[in-house]
Amino acid sequence: xxxxxxxxxxxxxxxxxxxxxxxxxxxxxxxxFAKDAREGALDQVPEGWQVMEGRNALxxxxxxxxxxxxxxxxxxxxxxxxxxxxxxxxxxxAGGRGGGTGSSGxxxxxxx
Numbered sequence: 373x374x375x376x377x378x379x380x381x382x383x384x385x386x387x388x389x390x391x392x393x394x395x396x397x398x399x400x401x402x403x404x405f406a407k408d409a410r411e412g413a414l415d416q417v418p419e420g421w422q423v424m425e426g427r428n429a430l431x432x433x434x435x436x437x438x439x440x441x442x443x444x445x446x447x448x449x450x451x452x453x454x455x456x457x458x459x460x461x462x463x464x465x466a467g468g469r470g471g472g473t474g475s476s477g478x479x480x481x482x483x484x
Contacts, residue, residue, distance in 0.1 A: 374413035403433045
C-alpha cells in the first residue's frame with residue numbers, strides 16, 4: 373500500500389520515488405507526490421526524511437532536523453552583508469515610494 377498524505381485542504385497525495393541518471397553518470401533517487409498511486413509508489417517515507425506541507429498546501433519531502441540536502445550552510449557573521457549599508461534612509465529615489473526623482477506634484481506639460 374502506497375504512503376498517503378492528506379493535506380490541509382483534504383486532498384490525498386501518494387509518495388513516489390524514481391531513480392534518475394545525473395549528467396555525471398551518477399544515480400539519484402527523486403521523490404515526488406502525485407494525486408494517484410502510480411508505478412514507483414513507496415510504502416513509507418524514506419529514512420531521514422519527513423513530509424511537510426508547502427505554503428500552497430502541496431506536500432513536500434524534506435530532510436529531518438532542518439537539513440539542507442547536504443549543502444553547506446552560509447557562515448553567519450556579525451558584519452553586514454555585501455551591499456548592505458546598515459540602517460540608512462535613502463529617501464524617495466528609484467525603487468522607493470516617493471515617486472522617484474523629479475516629482476514635484478505637477479504633470480509634464482501642465483504650465484500653471
